[in-house]
Amino acid sequence: MEEQKIIGRGTWIDKLADELLEREKSLGRSTNMIRVESGLGASGIPHIGSLGDAVRAYGIKLALENFGFKSELVAYSDDLDGLRKIPEGLPDWLKDHIAKPVSFIPDPFGCHDSYGLHMSSLLLDGLDKLGIKYKFQRGVDTYRNGLLKDQIHTILTNNKKIGEKIAEFVGQEKYQEALPYFPVCANCGRLYTAIAYEYLPDEKKIKYKCSGTTIGSKILDGCGHEGIADITKDLGKLAWKVEFAARWQAFDIRFEAYGKDIMDSVKVNDWVADEILGFQHPTHVKYEMFLDKGGKKISKSLGNVVTSQAWLRYGTPKSILLLLYKRITGAREIGFEDIPVLMDEYHELENIYFGKIKLDNENKTTRVKGLYEYVNLLKPSSPTPYVNYRLLVQLCKIFREDRTSKVTKKLIEYGTMKEPSSEIDELITLAGNYADDFDKPTKVEVQIDAMTKKTLSELASILSAEKEPEDLQNTIYNIAKSNGVQPKDFFRILYQIILAAERGPKIGPFILDIGRKKVASTISEYL
RNA sequence: GGGUUCGUAGCUCAGCCAGGUAGAGUACCGGACUUUUAAUCCGGCUGUCCGGGGUCCGAAUCCCCGCGAACCCGCCA
Numbered sequence: 082m083e084e085q086k087i088i089g090r091g092t093w094i095d096k097l098a099d100e101l102l103e104r105e106k107s108l109g110r111s112t113n114m115i116r117v118e119s120g121l122g123a124s125g126i127p128h129i130g131s132l133g134d135a136v137r138a139y140g141i142k143l144a145l146e147n148f149g150f151k152s153e154l155v156a157y158s159d160d161l162d163g164l165r166k167i168p169e170g171l172p173d174w175l176k177d178h179i180a181k182p183v184s185f186i187p188d189p190f191g192c193h194d195s196y197g198l199h200m201s202s203l204l205l206d207g208l209d210k211l212g213i214k215y216k217f218q219r220g221v222d223t224y225r226n227g228l229l230k231d232q233i234h235t236i237l238t239n240n241k242k243i244g245e246k247i248a249e250f251v252g253q254e255k256y257q258e259a260l261p262y263f264p265v266c267a268n269c270g271r272l273y274t275a276i277a278y279e280y281l282p283d284e285k286k287i288k289y290k291c292s293g294t295t296i297g298s299k300i301l302d303g304c305g306h307e308g309i310a311d312i313t314k315d316l317g318k319l320a321w322k323v324e325f326a327a328r329w330q331a332f333d334i335r336f337e338a339y340g341k342d343i344m345d346s347v348k349v350n351d352w353v354a355d356e357i358l359g360f361q362h363p364t365h366v367k368y369e370m371f372l373d374k375g376g377k378k379i380s381k382s383l384g385n386v387v388t389s390q391a392w393l394r395y396g397t398p399k400s401i402l403l404l405l406y407k408r409i410t411g412a413r414e415i416g417f418e419d420i421p422v423l424m425d426e427y428h429e430l431e432n433i434y435f436g437k438i439k440l441d442n443e444n445k446t447t448r449v450k451g452l453y454e455y456v457n458l459l460k461p462s463s464p465t466p467y468v469n470y471r472l473l474v475q476l477c478k479i480f481r482e483d484r485t486s487k488v489t490k491k492l493i494e495y496g497t498m499k500e501p502s503s504e505i506d507e508l509i510t511l512a513g514n515y516a517d518d519f520d521k522p523t524k525v526e527v528q529i530d531a532m533t534k535k536t537l538s539e540l541a542s543i544l545s546a547e548k549e550p551e552d553l554q555n556t557i558y559n560i561a562k563s564n565g566v567q568p569k570d571f572f573r574i575l576y577q578i579i580l581a582a583e584r585g586p587k588i589g590p591f592i593l594d595i596g597r598k599k600v601a602s603t604i605s606e607y608l
Numbered sequence: 609g610g611g612u613u614c615g616u617a618g619c620u621c622a623g624c625c626a627g628g629u630a631g632a633g634u635a636c637c638g639g640a641c642u643u644u645u646a647a648u649c650c651g652g653c654u655g656u657c658c659g660g661g662g663u664c665c666g667a668a669u670c671c672c673c674g675c676g677a678a679c680c681c682g683c684c685a
Contacts, residue, residue: 296683340680346681369680410613410624479647
């Protein structure tokens with residue numbers, strides 16, 4: 082069997098970029114500037130999966146540049162989309178704005194000019210923190226400036242053909258009647274309710290009536306307004322089934338990834354681009370959606386949504402990039418509990434990259450190194466100090482006050498590291514947040530009889546004394562015995578009180594580590 | 609109705625997309641270790657890789673057929 086040739090840096094990203102280049106070559110298109118696109122939803126709070134689309138597209142851009150081509154990422158915000166439903170956790174008054182473009186709805190958080198801008202800013206903020214560079218393009222500006230006017234014209238004059246094809250491809254029949262264009266009603270400011278029924282090609286104007294529509298199971302009444310909209314400058318937008326194609330041609334897009342939920346739309350758009358607009362559709366890659374743990378939407382109570390902002394409270398930007406660049410296929414359930422693994426995995430990659438760990442398989446080494454390079458956006462610098470994340474979480478659970486210095490001291494005692502560093506301090510902060518938010522100490526119900534109670538109060542007074550007791554381990558053992566309490570039971574109760582666990586580290590030194598006065602006050606809460 | 613993904617240790621999963629000795633965490637057992645308790649560290653144990661066929665010198669990995677599970681589309685964007 083012949084040896085497989087390694088493409089680029091050996092990752093799926095390189096392979097995809099290579100396929101893209103081959104395709105462009107066979108189409109005979111110019112490759113002076115290869116643009117990749119990512120669509121950003123602006124209708125809800127962006128999940129970490131929403132970042133994936135842009136981050137992966139950026140990976141392709143990096144690979145293309147690595148091959149010696151110029152490339153840029155266009156981040157297109159769908160902020161002319163209408164609000165279809167109120168995302169969970171957002172105020173009820175938004176219902177008055179259903180079907181209005183998200184860019185014309187006030188920001189419920191009060192910090193941006195509009196709802197849409199707030200949402201897309203969250204996403205862009207996530208990209209900025211990861212170091213992803215992009216050219217931002219707003220849907221609102223795109224239509225207001227008539228950037229798609231030629232495509233809209235061509236699509237509307239071919240609407241019959243397109244409507245039939247949509248019905249054939251996906252079984253959706255509405256576009257055999259309605260035009261695939263939604264004007265914003267000049268009277269009530271909503272789209273979807275205004276139905277376009279006639280296109281006047283010479284004037285490039287569309288006739289519509291705001292007669293209402295259904296969104297999901299809800300019926301939305303129109304305001305009855307009849308109007309005429311100019312497709313070159315009035316507000317309105319193409320239906321998704323044809324809009325991508327228009328964008329691809331107008332912006333000369335050569336690559337776009339997509340989630341499997343819009344598979345059908347992409348199929349239609351590819352056909353529209355190829356057959357109606359005469360622009361060979363971009364290279365695609367399909368990815369699976371990120372699901373919440375459990376395979377379904379668990380409690381989407383606010384704060385439990387996996388946003389990049391929340392992730393970065395516990396993990397580094399590189400842990401997100403690793404998650405997104407590791408692979409593209411496969412269904413994945415994602416949650417904050419994946420952070421420790423990814424943190425440690427990144428460090429392992431780093432050790433392999435810098436030769437501290439050797440793999441026996443040469444191909445694998447190449448690919449792992451390539452992955453590390455992409456996670457560092459092809460600019461790896463030097464190894465950073467690291468401590469196992471789980472160990473840090475455990476230590477942070479024990480030390481809550483004056484955490485950084487106490488955990489650092491313990492790590493040096495363990496011999497895990499030699500000296501403090503700002504990188505480790507940062508890790509302690511992240512792991513500390515993780516410990517605080519996900520391993521909350523719960524005050525457990527502990528069954529305490531009279532004898533034990535007496536013993537506990539005796540212990541509490543010893544602990545709160547000014548002088549530190551010598552050999553605390555032995556002292557505890559003795560006071561239990563002298564009160565007629567089984568040491569075994571007494572130890573268990575102490576662990577329950579201090580750690581909310583049945584067992585724990587050796588109790589004497591452990592109490593001193595936490596601070597004996599603090600333990601004394603914790604114990605007194607149970608007396 | 610159409611489509612996609614998943615099935616690997618008791619449990620949770622990685623490895624598959626570019627084939628080359630079956631892997632982690634957890635659980636369990638033992639040790640460092642003290643008057644029994646081990647957070648931490650070290651060592652050990654754990655397999656019908658869902659079933660069947662095919663390609664190959666070689667398959668958990670690639671192809672085909674089943675079985676089971678989940679998700680998406682068939683509103684809209």
